Amino acid sequence: MNRPSAVFLSSLVAQGVLALALPAALAQTAAPAPATTPAPIIYVKAGHLFDATSDTLRDNMVLVVEGERITKVAPAAQVTIPAGATVVDLSQDWVLPGLIDCHTHLEGRADKYDPINDVKDTPFMGGFNGVVNANKTLQAGFTGVRDVGSQPFFAVDLRRAIDEGLFPGPRVVASGPAISITGGHGDMNGFAPGVENMMYSAERDYALADGPEAVRHVVRAQIKFGVDVIKVMATGGVLSQGDKPGAEQLTYEEMKMAVDEAHRTGRKVAAHAHGTQGIKDAVRAGVDSIEHGSLIDQEGIDMMKAHGTYLVADIYNDDYILGKAIEFGLPKENVDKEKMVGRLQRENFAKAVAAGVKIAFGTDAGVYPHGDNAKQFHYMVKFGMTPAGAIRAATSSAADLIDRAADEGTLEAGKFADLIAVTASPLEKIEVLEHVSFVMKGGKVYKDELGAAKP
Numbered sequence: 542m543n544r545p546s547a548v549f550l551s552s553l554v555a556q557g558v559l560a561l562a563l564p565a566a567l568a569q570t571a572a573p574a575p576a577t578t579p580a581p582i583i584y585v586k587a588g589h590l591f592d593a594t595s596d597t598l599r600d601n602m603v604l605v606v607e608g609e610r611i612t613k614v615a616p617a618a619q620v621t622i623p624a625g626a627t628v629v630d631l632s633q634d635w636v637l638p639g640l641i642d643c644h645t646h647l648e649g650r651a652d653k654y655d656p657i658n659d660v661k662d663t664p665f666m667g668g669f670n671g672v673v674n675a676n677k678t679l680q681a682g683f684t685g686v687r688d689v690g691s692q693p694f695f696a697v698d699l700r701r702a703i704d705e706g707l708f709p710g711p712r713v714v715a716s717g718p719a720i721s722i723t724g725g726h727g728d729m730n731g732f733a734p735g736v737e738n739m740m741y742s743a744e745r746d747y748a749l750a751d752g753p754e755a756v757r758h759v760v761r762a763q764i765k766f767g768v769d770v771i772k773v774m775a776t777g778g779v780l781s782q783g784d785k786p787g788a789e790q791l792t793y794e795e796m797k798m799a800v801d802e803a804h805r806t807g808r809k810v811a812a813h814a815h816g817t818q819g820i821k822d823a824v825r826a827g828v829d830s831i832e833h834g835s836l837i838d839q840e841g842i843d844m845m846k847a848h849g850t851y852l853v854a855d856i857y858n859d860d861y862i863l864g865k866a867i868e869f870g871l872p873k874e875n876v877d878k879e880k881m882v883g884r885l886q887r888e889n890f891a892k893a894v895a896a897g898v899k900i901a902f903g904t905d906a907g908v909y910p911h912g913d914n915a916k917q918f919h920y921m922v923k924f925g926m927t928p929a930g931a932i933r934a935a936t937s938s939a940a941d942l943i944d945r946a947a948d949e950g951t952l953e954a955g956k957f958a959d960l961i962a963v964t965a966s967p968l969e970k971i972e973v974l975e976h977v978s979f980v981m982k983g984g985k986v987y988k989d990e991l992g993a994a995k996p
């Protein structure tokens with residue numbers, strides 16, 4: 542660690558020198574400050590608007606976008622569009638907030654299921670994957686993601702690179718590596734003792750933790766490196782080796798520590814939890830969302846309702862895991878585990894929906910190909926949600942879960958101009974969201990198959 546520290550210090554010195562030199566350079570060219578150029582104004586005509594503040598559509602609306610934010614949403618009759626103004630004409634279309642997927646792994650690929658890949662790819666491969674996957678996700682209409690589990694600190698860098706405009710992608714709420722027990726769902730099991738956990742080879746202690754004090758350290762270390770959210774592994778998993786999805790892994794005391802440390806800094810905690818008891822202990826420890834939730838029972842459902850815990854259930858990817866993933870080398874152990882939980886997860890999701898548990902949209906993208914995220918809407922409706930409810934799970938509710946409700950999730954004055962359009966009513970046929978025709982993020986058009994933004 543000594544050598545990187547020295548490099549880091551010298552770069553700080555270099556930045557200090559720059560910071561000192563800059564005001565002098567500015568002073569030499571001191572001139573009257575240029576008048577700030579007003580943000581460009583775009584008028585978005587929305588034939589049918591689902592703004593996600595309610596379950597209903599409003600017809601013939603106009604959204605006024607100034608710079609990256611919406612400044613006004615009003616009936617077309619009440620908005621005068623000046624001659625020569627920039628107009629995005631979606632007057633024949635259905636306009637919704639940009640979608641948010643609360644459970645992605647943008648560094649992951651769905652064509653590498655043989656565990657040998659765990660010791661073949663360097664972290665750079667994950668970075669390259671992320672560039673491609675971020676764009677696919679945005680093109681599919683997802684202007685926001687919560688990325689929950691990757692190498693240190695892929696998701697933080699991805700967030701930064703996209704925000705800096707380096708390449709297109711959704712807004713990213715970033716976690717670090719998911720915190721796991723030794724031998725748990727986040728560890729690399731089944732290899733010879735000499736094989737290191739490649740996922741965390743640089744700093745193994747970012748991810749694996751045994752005992753509350755170790756968890757405290759890992760949470761603090763992750764926060765130090767810029768994560769927005771903490772992900773913990775409450776139970777075993779489906780796609781890991783040598784563990785059982787139903788078995789509890791982190792203890793209640795360990796998860797309570799993670800929650801206390803995260804909440805103290807204003808960060809939320811997402812808990813991977815398939816197993817019945819692990820779900821309950823995670824909820825009792827105060828986590829903000831249960832991911833998967835496959836084997837939840839009635840008591841767990843009641844506890845989630847009482848605590849206001851979100852359920853983020855990835856109920857599409859069973860189709861892919863039991864299909865394509867097998868062709869891509871998924872071991873029999875994992876196929877058997879998916880067969881055990883897949884159907885139960887969908888049935889238990891329906892029970893949670895019926896009971897009124899808060900639902901946020903999350904798909905485990907990366908397990909199946911990025912860009913297919915919207916395929917999950919079909920199952921959310923099939924297993925008990927209304928189309929409007931499913932859309933709100935991916936917009937207003939998702940923004941609430943990821944703490945972005947001030948900026949994202951609804952189309953209202955003050956929010957980011959993150960919006961999508963489709964050519965039929967998603968309230969009548971939810972699957973239309975699998976074919977998003979228009980994508981705007983922060984007032985910038987990223988996809989326009991309709992020619993809506995033509996001058």
Ligand SMILES: [Zn+2]
Pocket residue numbers: 644645646689690905
């Ligand atoms: Zn996941």
